[in-house]
Amino acid sequence: MTIATTSGGGQPGSALERGGSGGSGGTLADVVETVLDKGVVIDAQVSVAVVGIQLLEINARIVIASVETYLRFAETVDRLNIVPEDQKGLPDLVDGATGAVTKGKAISGLGKAAQEISGAVVDSLGDRGSERERERPRRRRDEER
Amino acid sequence: MADETGLFLYGIVPSDVEPTPDAAGVGEPPGEVDVVRHRDLAVLVSEVGLEEPIGRPADLTAYQTLLDGTAEVAPVLPVRFGTVVTGPDAVTDLLEAHHEQFAAALDEFEDRTQYTVHGRFDEQQLISELLAENPDAAALAEQVRGRPEIESREQRIRLGEMIAQAVELRREAENRALIDAVGELAVRHAPRQPSDELDAVNVAFLVGVDDEEEFVRVLEDFAEQRRDLIRTRLLGPLAPYDFVSAHQLVE
Incomplete structure (x- = not known):
């Protein structure tokens, strides 16, 4: 079975894929998941002149089970034993990888930064045959901050 | 208008850390990475225009590249x-005010690095297994299979819900199995929120340099045992993003 590789490294034939360090080899979705919403938070009260902290919280990380999900699972049941297993290739995997970020509707109240990030993920993955059409977010939208 | 600049902060390091000349920061063109030192601590910084939008994919990648690269040589x-802060004075104020916490945290990360294990279920394989284990779901699957959604919507939702619950249980079990398999090879672990409904495992581990090889070997085994069911990926070595929460200065 061929495994879609979005990352370098790893032993040939190994079931464990390697990647995602230092932004090399990892996908943008990996970077977003790895760094956003992490790290020391410096609050303004420590007399530090904080110009701006863009708190980028991607609420879409929290997976909420929905009717949409249920119906999709049921649809998968329809496809069982019909589609040969090894046809599950890159588009499926990549499509899944965007899930973290492209559930853009769950992102609310964010600065333009997060919107651009999610936009870029959609952009970079959209041409790989993702079946989920998403609205292409505006880039560099002017917004008051 | 865009003349005003601030300092973008990347990470706190021991004061003997020196950025390499090729270190690239956020911004367009990429900012030059500098250090602001205070006593035995320092902060990696670069100048940014305050009008400049930061948060483009290249900015995130630059941020992670710098921190992961630094983590390879220093805590x-x-x-x-x-x-982003106003300038070097703000950085030294910050280091002064929190010197002890920062120094203690850096000690803890000395010779340790983060790895994140992220696995996703193969949907078809997973659902096949779940149906084989659950006669009720299998019976329901028989009823809906091949029928248009409009006729079988109720059953489909019920079936999907059963599957979703089973997936969640399976995810919990796999995360536990992963943490157990790693065991003492990690100093600490931090479960991460699933990022997708097909997430199988998602855990960050803090691993000592002496244990890295064995840690990877254990994960190879873990992945091999689940080869058909879970696509397991190992991200790292990384800066300890998931292990700084205890040092947040929220108050």
């Missing part, structure tokens, strides 16, 4: 992405 405490 580093990532500062949350997007933190």
Whole structure:
């Protein structure tokens, strides 16, 4: 079975894929998941002149089970034993990888930064045959901050 | 208008850390990475225009590349992405005010690195297994299979819900199995929120340099045992993004 590789490294034939360090080899979705919403938070009260902290919280990380999900699972049941297993290739995997970020509707109240990030993920993955059409977010939208 | 600049903070490091000339920061063109030192601590910074939007994919990648690269040679405490202060004075104030916490945290990260294990279920394989284990779901699957959604919507939702619950249980079990398999090879572990409904495992581990090889070997085994069911990926070595929460200065 061929495994879609979005990352370098790893032993040939190994079931464990390697990647995602230092932004090399990892996908943008990996970077977003790895760094956003992490790290020391410096609050303004420590007399530090904080110009701006863009708190980028991607609420879409929290997976909420929905009717949409249920119906999709049921649809998968329809496809069982019909589609040969090894046809599950890159588009499926990549499509899944965007899930973290492209559930853009769950992102609310964010600065333009997060919107651009999610936009870029959609952009970079959209041409790989993702079946989920998403609205292409505006880039560099002017917004008051 | 765009003349005003601030300092973008990347991470807190021991003061003997020196950025390499090729270190690239956020911004367009990429900012030059500098250090602001105070006593035995320092912060990796770069100048940014305050009008400049930060948060483009290249900015995030630059941030992570710098921190992960630094983590390979020295302990580093990532500062949350997007933190910009007025200038060097603000940085020294910060280091002065929190010197003890920062120094203690850096000690803890000495010779340790983060790895994140992220696995996703193969949907078809997973659902096949779940149906084989659950006669009720299998019976329901028989009823809906091949019938248009409009006729079988109720059953489909019920079936999907059963599957979703089973997936969640399976995910919990796999995360536990992963943490058990790693065991003492990690100093600490931090479960991460699933990022997708097909997430199988998602855990960050803090691993000592002496244990890295064995840690990877254990994960190879873990992945091999689940080859058909889970696509397992190992991200790292990384800066300890998931292990700084205890050092947050929220108050």
